[in-house]
Amino acid sequence: MSTSTEAFPALTNDLLLRAARQEPVERTPVWMMRQAGRYLPEYRALRADHDFFTVVRTPELAAEVTLQPIERFPLDAAIIFSDILVIPQALGLDVQMVKGKGPHFPDPLSGPEDLERLRTPDVSQELAYVFEALTLTRRRLEGRVPLIGFCGAPWTLMAYMIEGGGSKSFTTSRSWLYRHPEASRRLLQAITDVCVEYLIRQIDAGAQVVQVFDSWAGLLGPATFETFALPYLRQIAEKVERAHPDVPCIVFAKGAPYALPALADTAYDVISLDWTMDPREALRATGGRKALQGNLDPAALYAPPDAIRQEVRRMLQAFGPRGHIGNLGHGMHPDHDPEHARAFIEAVHEESAAMVSQS
Amino acid sequence: MSTSTEAFPALTNDLLLRAARQEPVERTPVWMMRQAGRYLPEYRALRADHDFFTVVRTPELAAEVTLQPIERFPLDAAIIFSDILVIPQALGLDVQMVKGKGPHFPDPLSGPEDLERLRTPDVSQELAYVFEALTLTRRRLEGRVPLIGFCGAPWTLMAYMIEGGGSKSFTTSRSWLYRHPEASRRLLQAITDVCVEYLIRQIDAGAQVVQVFDSWAGLLGPATFETFALPYLRQIAEKVERAHPDVPCIVFAKGAPYALPALADTAYDVISLDWTMDPREALRATGGRKALQGNLDPAALYAPPDAIRQEVRRMLQAFGPRGHIGNLGHGMHPDHDPEHARAFIEAVHEESAAMVSQS
Secondary structure (H helix, E strand, O other): OHHHHHOOOOOOOHHHHHOOOOOOOOOOOEEOOOOOOOOOOOHHHHHOOOHHHHHHOHHHHHHHHHHHHHHHHHOOEEEEEOOOOOOHOOOOOOOOEEOOEEEOOOOOOOOOOHHHHHOOOHHHHHHHHHHHHHHHHHHHHHHOOOEEEEOHHHHHHHHHHHHOOOOOOOOOHHHHHHHHHHHHHHHHHHHHHHHHHHHHHHHOOOOEEEEEEEEHHHHHHHHHHHHHHHHHHHHHHHHHHHHHHOOOOEEOOOOOOHHHHHOOOOOEEEOOOOOOOHHHHHHHHHOOOOOEEEOOOOEEEEOOOHHHHHHHHHHHHOOOOOOEEEOOOOOOOOOOOHHHHHHHHHHHHHHHHHHHHHH | OOOOHHHHHOOOOOHHHHHHOOOOOOOOOOOOOOOOOOOOOHHHHHHHHHHHHHHHHOOOOOOHHHHHHHOOOOOOEEEOOOOHHHHHHHHHHHHEEEEOOEEOOOOOOOHHHHHHHHOOHHHHHHHHHHHHHHHHHHHHHHHOOOOOEEEEOHHHHHHHHHHHOOOOOOHHHHHHHHHHHHHHHHHHHHHHHHHHHHHHHHHHHHHOOOEEEEEOOOOOHHHHHHHHOOOHHHHHHHHHHHHOOOOOEEEEOOHHHHHHHHOOOOOOOEEEOOOOOOOOHHHHOOOOOEEEEEEEHHHHHHOOHHHHHHHHHHHHHHHOOOOEEEEOOOOOOOOOOOHHHHHHHOOOOOHHHHHEEEE
C-alpha cells in the first residue's frame, strides 16, 4: 500500500466500494462510461483549445475534465480521463486521434517481425502523466466519491496495434490468432506485463477501483477468448490483487456473454455487462459470485425522462439492489442530452432507494 | 405450391433439407455465407465489367455468380446472389454500392415524417429480377444442390434505411426505437409485409430454403429485440410457412445470443449462429427444438488447412451430426484464400461422415 493514499481526504460516499464487495447499500451507486466527454458542453469548450492527447497528457487538464461530470451530476464515482491507447504509445507505437475518425496508428504492427519494434517501457516514467493526473484528481475530489483508474485489455490493445485504428471487422488482428498464434501470445504477454504495472501504479497514485476494458472481446469466440484473452485478463486481476488486495477490480468484456462463467472464476470483483446481456441470465451464468455493473442501453438515453425512469426500474429489478453498480451498457454518445444523463442518475438513486427501503 | 417447381429437375443432394428437418444424414451438409463473392477470382473478373447492383439486377449475371462456388467446390447448397437492400430499394429509397465503403443511401429516412416517402411496392414487378434469377439458377443447378433465397430482417433493414449505410454504432436508428416507438413499429410492419411476399414469391420462383438475415440484431438488447425484432421475425416465418409448409426457413440473428430461447419458439426450422455463440450453450438455450447452422469463426480460414480441420472437428463435435448445417459464423472475407474454403468444406464432409459411421 502506498503512503500517498493516507494523505487523501476520507471517502464520504463509499457506495461503489460496498456494491463491488456485494455488501448492503442504501441505494445503488451509479456512474457512466464516458461520463466525461463530448456530450458535455464544458468538455467541448475545453477541447476547443486542446487536442485529445494534450488533455490526456496534461494532469491539470485531465483532472479538470474528470471532475466536470462530478460537478454537474450526483454521480457515485469519477473515472480518470485518459485513453486505453496510452499503453501502445508506451510500447513505442505512435497513436494519433483523428477528428471524426478516432484513433490512428500511422505505423501499426504488420507482422510478427514487428514485435522487435516494441520497447519494454519504464511505466513509472512513460505514464507518469496518468499517475500525476490521478493524484491531483483524488485530492480535488476531497473524498466525495471514489476514483476509478483503468486500462485496455491485452486482446483489445493487440487488435488496435495490428489494425492501426478502428475497423469494421478487425480481420487482420483476428487472422493473427490463427496465422501467428505464438507471436500473438508473445505480444499479449508484453501488453499484459505493462497493464499489471500500470494498474498497480494507478492505485499507488490514488485510484480506488480499477476497470479493464476488453472492448473488442466480442470479436473473439469462446475458444479464442479462452486462449488469447482469458489467461491475460486473469493474470492482470491476480497480480493487481496481490499488490492491492483491497482495491476492487472490474472487467468489461464487451460483446462476450459466453465469457461470463469463466470470468466468474477469476479474481475480478465486478463484471460489467453491455446492454445486450440479460441481467438475470448473467446472474445465472456467474452464480451470484461477482458484483455486476451495467447495463442500460445507451440508446435509451434518447428517450424522454419518464421513459428513462421506466427503463431504469426494469434494470434495477433485474439486478436486485445487492452487488449492483448502475451504469450504461457502453459509453455515453456525443449527441446525448446531459439532462437525460441526469434523469438516468436520479432515477437509479430514487428507484433503488425505494426498492431497498421496501425490502 | 407453385406449378413451376414441378418442372425443375429432381434434387440429387437433399442433405441440407434433411438436416433442416433434424432428420438423419450420412454427413453434415455445408455451405458458406458470402460463398459467391470477392474472395473468388472468377467473381472479381465478372465484377470488373459490371457494377454490384447490375449483377444483382441482371438474372443471367446473378445466376452465373451464384453458380461460381458450386462449380468450384463440393458445396451442399447454392444461395442466390443478391443483396438485402433490394427491399429498401423496392420501398422507394435509392441505394448505391460505393466501392470500398459499402452501401450508401443518398437520402435516408431522417424522421417519422419521411415514412410518407415510402411506397407500397408491387413486389412481383419491383423484384421480378430476383425471381427470374432464382428460376434461371434453379434450372442450371439441375438438382445438384438446393437453392437458398433470402431477405434482410425488418430491424436490420430499418437500421440501414435510417442510418443511410453502415455505421459504427447505428445510434440514429437505435434512437428511433426510444424516441419514435410508434413510427418504428409502422416502418417495421411495412418492411415485414414486403419481406413476407418477397420470400413467398422467391419460393414460387424456385427457392427451396429461405434465410432471414438479422445482421444487426446485436445492436438491440433483450427488451428492444422482443418489441422491435421478434414480432416481425415471427410474422415472416408464420406467413411463409402457411404459404409453403414444406420449405425450411432459417433465421440468423447475428450478435444476439439472448434471442435464442425466443427464436426456438417461432416457426423457423433452423437457427443460424455467429461464431461468438457456444454451440452447446445454443443447444441448451433452444432445447434441441431447432436445427442449428454455423458457426466456424471466419477468421479460422486464415489458418493452415490442418488447423482448419482441427477447428472443424471441434465444431462438429459440439453440434453433433444430427440437425446441423455446417457454415461459418459470418460471411467469407474478401481476402480469404479459396483453397482454405475448400479445406473447410472437405473437412466438414470427411470428419462428419466419420462421426456418423462411428456412431
